Amino acid sequence: MIPVPEKRVAEFEEKAFGMFIHFGLYSQLGKGEWIKHFEKIPDDEYNKLFESFDPSGFDARAIARIAKRAGMKYITLTSRHHEGFSLYDTCGLSDFDAPHAPNCRRDLIREFVDGCNEEGITPMFYHTTLDWHMRSFNDDFPSYLQYLRDSVEILCTNYGKIGGLWFDGNWSKPDADWEEDKLYAVIRRHQPDAIIVNNTGLDARGRTGNIEIDSVTYEQGRPEPMDREGMSKYVAAEMCCTINDHWGVGKLDLNYKSLPYLIETLCACRKLGANLLLNVGPDGDGSILPLQQYLLSGMGDWINYYGGCIYKAKPCGVKGEGKNFALKDGKKIYLFIHDLGIGGPAKEVCFTGLSGKVKSVRFTDGGEELEFTQDDDVLKVGATPFPYGKNGVVRVAEVDIIK
Numbered sequence: 351m352i353p354v355p356e357k358r359v360a361e362f363e364e365k366a367f368g369m370f371i372h373f374g375l376y377s378q379l380g381k382g383e384w385i386k387h388f389e390k391i392p393d394d395e396y397n398k399l400f401e402s403f404d405p406s407g408f409d410a411r412a413i414a415r416i417a418k419r420a421g422m423k424y425i426t427l428t429s430r431h432h433e434g435f436s437l438y439d440t441c442g443l444s445d446f447d448a449p450h451a452p453n454c455r456r457d458l459i460r461e462f463v464d465g466c467n468e469e470g471i472t473p474m475f476y477h478t479t480l481d482w483h484m485r486s487f488n489d490d491f492p493s494y495l496q497y498l499r500d501s502v503e504i505l506c507t508n509y510g511k512i513g514g515l516w517f518d519g520n521w522s523k524p525d526a527d528w529e530e531d532k533l534y535a536v537i538r539r540h541q542p543d544a545i546i547v548n549n550t551g552l553d554a555r556g557r558t559g560n561i562e563i564d565s566v567t568y569e570q571g572r573p574e575p576m577d578r579e580g581m582s583k584y585v586a587a588e589m590c591c592t593i594n595d596h597w598g599v600g601k602l603d604l605n606y607k608s609l610p611y612l613i614e615t616l617c618a619c620r621k622l623g624a625n626l627l628l629n630v631g632p633d634g635d636g637s638i639l640p641l642q643q644y645l646l647s648g649m650g651d652w653i654n655y656y657g658g659c660i661y662k663a664k665p666c667g668v669k670g671e672g673k674n675f676a677l678k679d680g681k682k683i684y685l686f687i688h689d690l691g692i693g694g695p696a697k698e699v700c701f702t703g704l705s706g707k708v709k710s711v712r713f714t715d716g717g718e719e720l721e722f723t724q725d726d727d728v729l730k731v732g733a734t735p736f737p738y739g740k741n742g743v744v745r746v747a748e749v750d751i752i753k
C-alpha cells in the first residue's frame with residue numbers, strides 16, 4: 351500500500367515551485383558561500399565581513415513579490431549557513447548575528463517572514479547543521495547540538511507560523527549521532543504543521559531518513575521515480591538547483607541556465623510530482639540581480655500562459671514518449687508536449703495508459719482544438735507547432751474525458 355500523505359505534505363507538494371535564497375556575509379565577496387573554506391580565509395579576516403555587512407538593498411516584501419510573479423509559492427531563506435552567521439536575532443545564543451552586525455542592526459528573518467506573509471508566500475528556513483564558526487562543532491559536539499536545537503527553537507517560536515525547516519550539513523559528519531529525534535521534536539512541539547527536510551547532499555540524492563522528514567532532496571540533480579509502496583509514511587520530493595553554478599552570489603559566474611532549460615526542469619520535476627526549489631543569490635547588499643529577476647519572471651510567464659496546471663495536477667498512469675508526459679487533476683488530463691517549435695504541420699504525439707473515452711483535446715494557451723484518434727488506452731494527438739509570434743517551450747494540452 352502507498353501511504354496517504356499527511357495534510358501538510360500534500361499541501362507542500364501542491365506548492366510545486368519555490369525560491370531558494372542563499373544570503374550571508376559571503377555574499378559581499380560575490381564568490382559563492384563556500385569561499386571561506388576554498389580560499390582558507392582566517393577567522394579574523396572573515397570577521398571583517400561581519401563589520402561591513404550592510405544589507406541596505408534587502409527588501410523582503412520586494413523579494414516576496416518577485417517570487418510571486420515567478421509563480422513560486424514558498425521561499426526557503428538561509429537563516430544560517432555554514433559560515434555560522436545568523437540572519438535572525440539569536441537572543442543571546444551568539445552575537446554573530448544580523449542584529450549585532452554594526453552596519454545592519456536588523457532582524458532579517460523577521461522582515462522576511464513579514465514580507466512573505468504580506469504577499470501570501472510561505473516562509474521556510476534553510477538552517478545549516480555544519481558550522482565553521484562555533485568551536486563546539488569540533489570540540490564539544492553534544493553542546494553544539496544543544497546550541498543548534500536552541501537556535502531552531504527561536505526560529506520556531508519568535509516568528510509566528512512558518513512553512514518549515516530545511517537542514518543541511520549532516521553529510522559533513524556522516525558517522526556522528528546528530529540526535530535528529532531531539533531536533534525534530536523541538537519543531538513538532540512548536541510548529542506541528544512545519545515541513546521538515548534534511549538535505550542528503552550530492553552523494554545520496556533521494557534518500558529517505560528519519561521518520562519526521564517530510565521530503566527527500568535531489569540537490570542539483572533530477573528527481574527519480576520514487577517507490578512509495580510499503581513506506582511507513584508518504585514522503586514528498588524536492589529538487590533544488592542553482593540558477594548559474596553558485597548558491598551564494600557568484601559575480602563572475604556567467605554560466606546561467608537558460609529560460610527554456612528552467613521551464614523544462616520545472617516540468618521534469620512535476621512529471622514525478624516533485625517540487626522545484628530554484629535558487630537566487632542576492633548581491634552583497636541583499637538585492638536580487640536583474641538577470642536573475644528576468645529569468646524568474648519568464649518562469650512566471652510560462653506558468654500564467656498554461657493556466658497554473660502545474661500545482662494541483664499529479665502524475666497518473668498516462669505516459670508520453672521522450673520528454674512528453676501527462677498529469678491529472680480530477681477528471682482533466684494535461685499533456686505536456688515538448689519540442690514543437692514554430693510553424694509547419696501538426697506533429698503526431700502519442701500517449702498510452704488512458705482510461706475512459708476522450709471527448710476533446712485542446713491547447714490551454716488559446717483553446718485551439720486538436721485532432722486526435724483513440725484506440726483503447728492509446729491516444730494520438732496532432733499537436734500543432736506554435737504559431738509565428740510565440741514559443742512557450744513546453745506546450746500544454748487539456749484532455750476532456752467522457753467517462
Ligand code: GLC
Binds near residue numbers: 383384518519569
Ligand atoms: C550544499 C552546499 C551548500 C548549499 C546546499 C544547497 O549542501 O554545502 O552550500 O547550501 O548544497 O542545496
